[in-house]
Amino acid sequence: MITSFPKLLAATAITLKLLSASLFFGLFLGLFFAILRLNKNKFINKFAYGYSYVFRGTPLLVQIFIIYFGLGQIEYLRTTFLWVILKEPYWCAIIAFTLNTGAYTSEILRSAFQTIKPGIVEAGKSLGISNKIIFYKIQIPIAIRQSLPAYGNEIILMMKGTSLASTVTLMDLTGVAKYIISTTFKPIEVFIVAGGIYLFMTFIIHNVIKYLEKKYSFQ
Amino acid sequence: MNIFKKTILTVLASLLVIGNVYADKIRIGTEGAYPPWNSKDASGNLIGFEVELAQELCAIMKHECTIVEQDWDGMIPALLMRKFDAIMAGMSITAERQKTITFSQGYATEPATLAVMKGSSLEGMDTPAAINLDRSSSDVKKALKTITASLSGKTVCTQTGTIHQNFLESGDVGSVNVRTYKTQDEVNLDLSSGRCDVALAAKASFIDYAEASGKAVVTVGPNLSGGAFGGGVGVGIRQGGDDAIGKRDAKLLKDFNKAIDKARKKGIISKLAIKWFKDDVSM
Numbered sequence: 478m479i480t481s482f483p484k485l486l487a488a489t490a491i492t493l494k495l496l497s498a499s500l501f502f503g504l505f506l507g508l509f510f511a512i513l514r515l516n517k518n519k520f521i522n523k524f525a526y527g528y529s530y531v532f533r534g535t536p537l538l539v540q541i542f543i544i545y546f547g548l549g550q551i552e553y554l555r556t557t558f559l560w561v562i563l564k565e566p567y568w569c570a571i572i573a574f575t576l577n578t579g580a581y582t583s584e585i586l587r588s589a590f591q592t593i594k595p596g597i598v599e600a601g602k603s604l605g606i607s608n609k610i611i612f613y614k615i616q617i618p619i620a621i622r623q624s625l626p627a628y629g630n631e632i633i634l635m636m637k638g639t640s641l642a643s644t645v646t647l648m649d650l651t652g653v654a655k656y657i658i659s660t661t662f663k664p665i666e667v668f669i670v671a672g673g674i675y676l677f678m679t680f681i682i683h684n685v686i687k688y689l690e691k692k693y694s695f696q
Numbered sequence: 697m698n699i700f701k702k703t704i705l706t707v708l709a710s711l712l713v714i715g716n717v718y719a720d721k722i723r724i725g726t727e728g729a730y731p732p733w734n735s736k737d738a739s740g741n742l743i744g745f746e747v748e749l750a751q752e753l754c755a756i757m758k759h760e761c762t763i764v765e766q767d768w769d770g771m772i773p774a775l776l777m778r779k780f781d782a783i784m785a786g787m788s789i790t791a792e793r794q795k796t797i798t799f800s801q802g803y804a805t806e807p808a809t810l811a812v813m814k815g816s817s818l819e820g821m822d823t824p825a826a827i828n829l830d831r832s833s834s835d836v837k838k839a840l841k842t843i844t845a846s847l848s849g850k851t852v853c854t855q856t857g858t859i860h861q862n863f864l865e866s867g868d869v870g871s872v873n874v875r876t877y878k879t880q881d882e883v884n885l886d887l888s889s890g891r892c893d894v895a896l897a898a899k900a901s902f903i904d905y906a907e908a909s910g911k912a913v914v915t916v917g918p919n920l921s922g923g924a925f926g927g928g929v930g931v932g933i934r935q936g937g938d939d940a941i942g943k944r945d946a947k948l949l950k951d952f953n954k955a956i957d958k959a960r961k962k963g964i965i966s967k968l969a970i971k972w973f974k975d976d977v978s979m
Contacts, residue, residue, distance in 0.1 A: 546882070549889035564891055566875075646853075646875045646886075655769055656876070659857030662772045662796045 478666045481657045485667075488653035489674055495567075495639045495649060499574030500632060506575060507582025511620075514587045525583065532580035537638050541573040545645040570642040578635045585631060589623035590616060622693045629686030633679050640675075650674060722759050722948065723780035724750050725766045729879045731904045732972040733786035733929075745972035746784040749803065752964050756955040769857055769878060772797060775934060778941075781948060783932030786898065788859045790926035798935045800952040802928025803965055806977045807919030808860055810843070811887065811902040812894050814912035818846050821917045829868065829923025839918055844870040846894075846917070851875055853883045853892035860896040863924035887913060900973050928979050931956075 513525035532540065548554055548563055562568045593616055601611040643652030654671040658664045726734040726746055734744035742763055754761035764780045775783055775797060789799040807826060812818045823839040847869055854860040856876035864872045877883045880897055884905040887895045895902070899915060906913040936946030959965050965978035 546885050546889075549886065549891060555890055560890075566891075644878065646877060656856065658773065659769055659861075660792070662776065664770065664773045 478670060481654075481661075481667050482670055484653055484657060485650060485671055485674060488648060488650045489678075491648060491652075492636075492639050492642075492650045493678075495570055495574065495642055495647075496632075496636050498571050499578055499639075500635060502571070502575040503578035503582055503635075506579030507586055508617075510579065510583035511586035511590060514583065515590055529580040529583050532577050533584070537573065537577050538641050538644065540577055541570060541641055541645060544573045545569040566642075566645045566647050570639075570645060570647055574635065574638065574642075577638070578631060581631050581634075582628065585624045585627045586620055589620040589627075592623055593619050625686060625690050625693070629682065629690075632682050632686070636678055636682065637675065720759065722754060722757075722761045722782060723764050724761055724782045724784050725764050725771060725774060725780040726750075726783075727768045727771065727785045727879075728765045729768070729881055730786050730898075730901060731908075732900050733898075734784070745804070745968055746786065748968050748972075749959070749965065750784050752959055752968070753952065753955040756958050757951050759951075767878070768855065772932070775932060778934075781933070781945070782952065785932075786929055787932050788926035789928060789930045790859060790862065790924070792862065793926075793932070796935075797932050798949060799930035799932055800949060801956055802930045802979050803956050803960075804969060804977045805921065805928035805979045806898050806900055806973070807921050808863070808896060808925055809899040809902065809915045809919055810894050810896050810917045811913050811915045813888065813890065814914055816893070816916075818850075818894055818916050819914065821846055823918045826919035826921070828921050829925065831922070840868055843917055847872050849873070850893035851891070853877060853886055853895045854897060855880050855883055858897075859925045860898075863920070864896060866924045868923065884909070884911075884913070900975075900977075 510525045510528055513521050514529075516522055516525075544563075545566060548569075554560060554563065562572075597615060597619070598611055601615055602608075606614075639649060640651035642649045643655060646652075648656065650671055654667050657667050661667070726742060726744075728734055728736045728742050728744075730744075732745055734742065734746045737743050742765065747763060750761060750763060766774045766779065766785075768785065771783055771785055771787070772793065774780065783797075787793070787799075788805075789802060793799070810818070810821075821842060823842050824835055827836045827839045829836065850873065852864055852872050853875045854864060854877070856878060861874065861876055863869070864874045875886075875892065877886070880901050883892070883895050883897060884901075886892045888909070888911045894916075899919060902913055902915050905911070931952045933949045933952065934942075934945045936942045936949065956965075960978065966976050969976050969978045
């Protein structure tokens with residue numbers, strides 16, 4: 478238990494890397510699709526809805542398997558430049574996680590945009606502020622504040638989701654825990670330590686979000 | 697003794713009998729994903745060399761057996777947690793595993809080998825046909841040097857928690873960039889996709905995969921045995937103890953050893969080996 482702790486802690490770095498990269502790309506992807514969802518054009522709207530429907534409606538494990546093992550079986554793909562990225566399990570995991578968290582984030586942001594009272598936008602318009610500035614300076618900040626609690630939840634879900642990276646050979650926290658078990662045959666002890674590290678990360682994320690909520694509260 | 701007490705005693709007695717019957721049924725754990733040792737047919741039934749051998753051994757022991765499926769990476773923990781009583785899953789007898797569990801005598805052995813896709817630079821590796829790592833002759837040393845040079849800078853894939861992983865991490869072939877997978881099926885997939893430059897597993901699993909998938913997988917280098925590859929495949933059983941269950945485990949080990957002796961004498965193991973491996977890998 479004591480000897481496995483430093484190894485698990487080192488593996489936590491990979492878990493955090495996967496988490497931060499997929500959250501970073503996922504936030505932009507989510508914002509992009511949330512804006513598409515608000516578009517009046519029926520086709521664009523349906524496309525954005527379809528994306529979030531597919532990625533929220535299928536298990537993350539299936540998504541990561543399709544991207545890693547599935548795409549790897551398409552011979553044509555292996556001759557294109559895309560293979561440089563898809564060859565690496567690290568990037569396959571980030572692509573899967575980004576697409577998944579992007580879908581959830583787009584829903585969170587969409588509902589946040591829709592809860593903004595029309596009066597606020599109208600007030601901006603009556604002051605002669607351009608639509609663009611209203612969107613960037615008023616709607617987006619309010620939407621982000623509104624979505625903080627739900628988004629905090631999504632970060633925690635994603636953090637736990639990164640454990641699936643171990644299924645595509647990555648040596649993240651779960652991957653290293655499994656590796657240690659394969660030589661020590663002590664699953665209970667090792668998984669308890671790994672679980673403790675996950676719990677600690679949840680504790681940090683939870684408190685950061687709580688702090689941000691307080692800081693940017695409307696009261 | 698009144699009727700009430702009698703009824704309770706009868707119920708308790710019958711429970712004990714039922715409990716005993718269940719305890720007498722030997723549960724054998726296997727992976728079901730390592731052909732031809734053990735695998736599953738199209739409808740999900742467990743098949744393979746060890747599945748049939750288990751049935752033969754149980755018939756010799758005159759015991760009822762059930763075969764339980766278990767993922768490879770949880771095989772030994774599941775045995776220790778008494779989810780089943782014996783492992784027959786292509787598990788080689790190694791010193792590392794013997795720290796935790798015990799093994800019957802070996803019933804089969806099969807060399808490990810490297811495999812690549814056709815056209816790889818590793819094809820035509822200049823080594824003897826087979827090397828035994830227990831013998832430290834100049835031949836073996838030379839072959840290990842050749843393998844070390846061939847593997848350097850390559851991504852070498854293998855199943856996690858296997859003798860093959862142990863070998864790659866033993867230092868015999870220098871420091872290797874190892875990538876580990878949960879099942880051999882996944883190793884095969886990534887070998888054919890090109891993510892793995894080279895893979896290491898039991899020879900039969902590559903030949904089996906090449907046949908079943910039609911992919912151009914070819915084995916290279918020598919047949920490897922001894923050293924990190926252990927002393928053949930045996931039945932994994934919990935280490936015996938002084939309590940009732942410990943004694944039962946010790947008896948199970950004896951029974952399996954006797955049954956393997958008998959099966960060997962009757963030629964059953966050889967017959968099954970030839971059926972599944974197309975080669976007599978029995979020992």
